[in-house]
Amino acid sequence: MVIVSPSNQRPVQEQFESWNHAVSETFSSVSCERAGVLNAAFDGRLECSRLGGMHLAQVQSTPLDVYRRKTHIAEVCDDYYLVKFQVEGRGIFSQRGREATLMPGDFVLASTVDPYELHFPQSYRQAVLAIPQTILKGQLRDPEQYLGQRMASDQGFNGMLSQFVLSLLQRIESFEPSLAQRLEANILDLLVTSLSSSIPPQQRLDRDLRVEHIFRVKSFIYKHLKDPTLTPDMIACAQGISTRYLHMLFKPEGLSVGRYIQQQRLQGCKSCLENPEMNSFSATEIAFRWGFNDASHFGRCFKVRFAVTPGQYRKHSQQSVALGGVGQG
Structure with missing residues (x-):
């Protein structure tokens, strides 16, 4: 703190x-x-x-x-x-x-x-x-x-x-x-829930069935990001839809279900690497905490997404915070 x-x-x-x-x-x-x-x-x-x-x-x-x-x-x-x-x-x-x-x-x-x-x-x-x-x-x-x-x-x-x-x-x-x-x-x-229920029904944006499903799916994914067994089949089963329909839901998003999960996990790892309180954990341990199960694969994905290795990102981000005196949020 x-x-x-x-x-x-x-x-x-x-x-x-x-x-x-x-x-x-x-x-x-x-x-x-x-x-x-x-x-x-x-x-x-x-x-x-x-x-x-x-x-x-x-x-x-x-x-x-x-x-x-x-x-x-x-x-x-x-x-x-x-x-x-x-x-x-x-x-x-x-x-x-x-x-x-x-x-x-x-x-x-x-x-x-x-x-x-x-x-x-x-x-x-x-x-x-x-x-x-x-x-x-x-x-x-x-x-x-x-x-x-x-x-x-x-x-x-x-x-x-x-x-x-x-x-x-x-x-x-x-x-x-x-x-x-x-x-x-x-x-x-x-x-x-608070924001969605704040606007009278007649003033709310119209939502078709696909929009309702995609937001429920994304919410489920976010809650289970750290589960390494999170797969499209698991998500579809939990949401009561077919795996084929799940993939169809993500088509307009411009990325696959698997890629969306990966991006959210990488964002979680990035936040942990910025946090000095997580320095007792190695980058690999953090990756495993966020659902990755292969250190080399995590390292490659992180570098593609953020243009630096996990170790380089941790060092640079924490040096920036130290120079500023207070972490930016």
């Missing part, structure tokens, strides 16, 4: 600049501006933990305005969806012309590839879940339609998801890495 708390021994402006840097490195590049009385003391705290391919952070500070601008987006960064859960205080979030006023228990979906603003008129606390866009898009059709929409705690499954995330934050340091990665699938399930 990365913990940042500006030292009171430093001048207020230095504390704030340190805070802005830490927030940008943890989530994505933003500009933070102090709200309220500018010469007042600044207080902030940031904690960040890693699940599988996702990051979970908790952030709190005195009044603050946050801006993600086009100049930030032009910088090199990964594409994430940020799920912002209001824990204490009030937050006002806007993106793509939508504005959501968040009260404790509410949450909103944001994208790092579009500008947004976030205003905290009083002291606040938020939990932030950072999800690589490829992961959520593999589970949910058109996540973009939910951006900037207030997900009220008293509607649908929203409150259940918020409570689950807050409970996880309180205990995450006591979990084994393997358990934290399994919990990631549970969070995704609840998030997809």
